[in-house]
Amino acid sequence: xxxxxxxxxxxxxxxxxxxxxxxxxxxxxxxxxxxxxxxxxxxxxxxxxxxxxxxxxxxxxxxxxxxxxxxxxxxxxxxxxxxxxxxxxxxxxxxxxxxxxxxxxxxxxxxxxxxxxxxxxxxxxxxxxxxxxxxxxxxxxxxxxxxxxxxxxxxxxxxxxxxxxxxxxxxxxxxxxxxxxxxxxxxxxxxxxxxxxxxxxxxxxxxxxxxxxxxxxxxxxxxxxxxxxxxx
Ligand code: ADP
Ligand code: ADP
Numbered sequence: 001x002x003x004x005x006x007x008x009x010x011x012x013x014x015x016x017x018x019x020x021x022x023x024x025x026x027x028x029x030x031x032x033x034x035x036x037x038x039x040x041x042x043x044x045x046x047x048x049x050x051x052x053x054x055x056x057x058x059x060x061x062x063x064x065x066x067x068x069x070x071x072x073x074x075x076x077x078x079x080x081x082x083x084x085x086x087x088x089x090x091x092x093x094x095x096x097x098x099x100x101x102x103x104x105x106x107x108x109x110x111x112x113x114x115x116x117x118x119x120x121x122x123x124x125x126x127x128x129x130x131x132x133x134x135x136x137x138x139x140x141x142x143x144x145x146x147x148x149x150x151x152x153x154x155x156x157x158x159x160x161x162x163x164x165x166x167x168x169x170x171x172x173x174x175x176x177x178x179x180x181x182x183x184x185x186x187x188x189x190x191x192x193x194x195x196x197x198x199x200x201x202x203x204x205x206x207x208x209x210x211x212x213x214x215x216x217x218x219x220x221x222x223x224x225x226x227x228x229x230x231x232x
Contacts, residue, residue: 125152
């Protein structure tokens with residue numbers, strides 16, 4: 001479903017080039033939950049942002065669902081990105097928009113008809129358990145509820161892949177658990193492929209099928225969660 005081949009990313013840092021990714025190879029299968037774990041600065045965020053080309057890799061190939069994103073023009077990419085949803089550590093909701101409007105936002109952007117937006121948004125709010133909050137504003141919600149809005153918004157364009165960028169790092173352990181359960185539920189119901197990055201081992205153990213450990217821009221271990229975390 002997702003194939004990263006020899007991905008390199010070099011940033012122009014203030015004090016010279018920063019080699020954030022040094023030849024990453026990853027194969028993520030359709031329908032699995034794949035975790036990437038590493039310390040702060042290891043390159044996790046850069047890696048996940050290369051999957052939807054929020055960052056263009058300096059070198060290498062990104063193939064998602066059979067399409068080579070690295071070969072696409074910006075306008076082709078905008079279309080292809082509809083099949084890749086993303087959620088964030090700090091949720092990135094629009095504070096002046098209601099829950100409903102936040103979830104509808106990606107559809108509004110592409111000019112979807114009001115009646116179709118409604119048909120899409122209301123079931124999504126049901127799915128994430130926020131149907132009764134649709135007219136509230138983000139400031140009125142808990143962290144976990146905000147992330148549920150983020151998840152519903154990410155699903156609005158019917159993606160095949162969900163990218164989770166430290167999606168539970170701002171949440172307490174109990175809320176983290178319920179968000180991870182929701183992600184697994186969605187993964188199964190919608191046959192969605194999930195990629196998540198985290199610095200927390202517990203998150204990986206809780207829901208991932210396979211895991212890669214990234215250190216200093218290099219994948220140093222890769223395999224099933226059981227294999228990687230029970231090796232001596
Ligand atoms: P992580 O998500 O694991 O914390 P990042 O991908 O954010 O790691 O960062 C990897 C490396 O790239 C770090 O050394 C970081 O300082 C550097 N980096 C990230 N983004 C930029 C940027 N826009 N410009 C320059 N350096 C960056
Ligand atoms: P961090 O990883 O630094 O904690 P976030 O996870 O909140 O920050 O956001 C990651 C990045 O995603 C932001 O730096 C921002 O540039 C970008 N971003 C913000 N809103 C959106 C959006 N709606 N869609 C795609 N990318 C976004």
